[in-house]
Amino acid sequence: MKPQLGVAAAVAACLFAVAGCASGANTTGSGTSGANGGSSASFVKKDPLILGYSVYDQTDPYFIAYAKGVQARAAERGAKVVISDSKDSAQIQVTGSSQLISRNISALLITPVQPDSLPATISAAHAAKIPVLVGDIGAKGDYDYFVQSNNEAGGAQGAEYLCKKFDDGQPHEVAFIRDDPGHAAGEARGKGFKDGLAKCSNLKLVSEIPGQTIEAAFKAGQDIFAANPNVEAIFGFNSNAVQGAVRAAETSNKKPVIVGFNGDPIELEMIEQGKQEATVAQDPFGQGQALVDAALDLLDGKEPKFTDAASNTLEQPTTLVTKENLADFKAKLNKQ
Incomplete structure (x- = not known):
């Protein structure tokens, strides 16, 4: 559709700006949109229901698990997922996100390579009546939801x-x-x-x-x-x-x-070998699931689950893994 193609071009034009972003961009910002009413966007739940996920890097075990969580929950709830691999590049991510926006998605999920590049992408998505949900790393701009570990x-x-x-x-x-x-x-x-x-x-x-x-x-x-x-x-x-x-x-x-x-696989292996005693494990699979649940809540006009509603943020707990509970933790991962 013409409006979506215009949005894609507008986001792609931000490439030069992203290239100049500072490397210290992973700073959590405060969103004022979505359920809190700060955004002027009126989101549209399209048919078929498609969620776009711009993943940080599909070769990283952590983000592979993140994408699996997104896909598993989407399948449970009757939504399709289109994934764009940013390959640890902010420029690739901006272009990929604009392409997702133009593909008739209902919500944009994104794990940002550089959070400073988010505001332009968010504005473009909102112009297309698409909510933006940020997973991990950091969030800036008028995002609608942000999930991370505590x-x-x-x-x-x-x-x-x-x-x-x-x-x-x-x-x-x-x-x-x-x-x-x-x-x-x-x-x-x-x-x-x-x-x-x-x-x-x-x-x-x-x-x-x-x-x-x-x-x-x-x-x-x-x-x-x-x-x-x-x-x-x-x-x-x-x-x-x-x-x-x-x-x-x-x-x-x-x-x-x-x-x-x-709690990456290499750490679990080193704990098993006795080279490392413990790790504070995150739950990327669970965070991916939370992104999908929040996206569908927003599309249905409901307020997602927050731990801090003022910043549209959900913080998830971490798990201390040692040799004593390693087998149970790995068994849980194998079920995901």
Whole structure:
């Protein structure tokens, strides 16, 4: 239809703007649309009912699980799903989202590569009477729904595990391989971890170094052990940080307690092998399901489930996984 083609062109024109976005764009914003009435969009539930999902990267195990959650719930509720793989590229995502909007979808689900690129896409979708629901990473603009893990509480879970592990009254040194500055989820995890660690008087955070990639985390781990040879525990903000920490420990002949965040398959394998003690696991499959439920609520004129209605946000709990509950956790994943 002509209006939709015009919308697609308008979004595609934002490519140059997206290319100039800062790398620290993963900052959670506040939406004022959808069920809270801030948007002027009047959403249309079309027939056939099709949901478009712009996924971050279809080669990443976390986002593969996310897409499976979207597809499973959509099938349960009689909706079809069209997926656009952004391949970890903001430019590809903008173009792919515009193409989804032009395909007669009823709702746009999106896991943003760069949240700063969302406002233009959201405006284009709203012009086509399509709600926009954001899954993970961060959200900006007049979005209608945002689901993510409770990252701060998850960070606190990691700290609580270490507090119990070293509950002997003796001093122990801890290090933190954190996210690069400016990423909302990583900052929330770090805050939860550091605030939680501060409650344990015998644990001291002696080093905090960024390690976004496995190689960067490996270097961070080496630097940690070189400067603080008595470090007994490392908390990694994601599975890359943990993999780097494990490699650094092996090459430095150290055996620290390593706790991670995400619950990716590689982490579960390292827990089974005894290289990692615990991980704070997210539920990407469940988040994908929540996106679909919220999309259909909005299309039916209902208010979705929120934990913070002011920002149109649902935060989901995380699960601490150790060797003790690993088998049960993996069995649950196998049922998804």
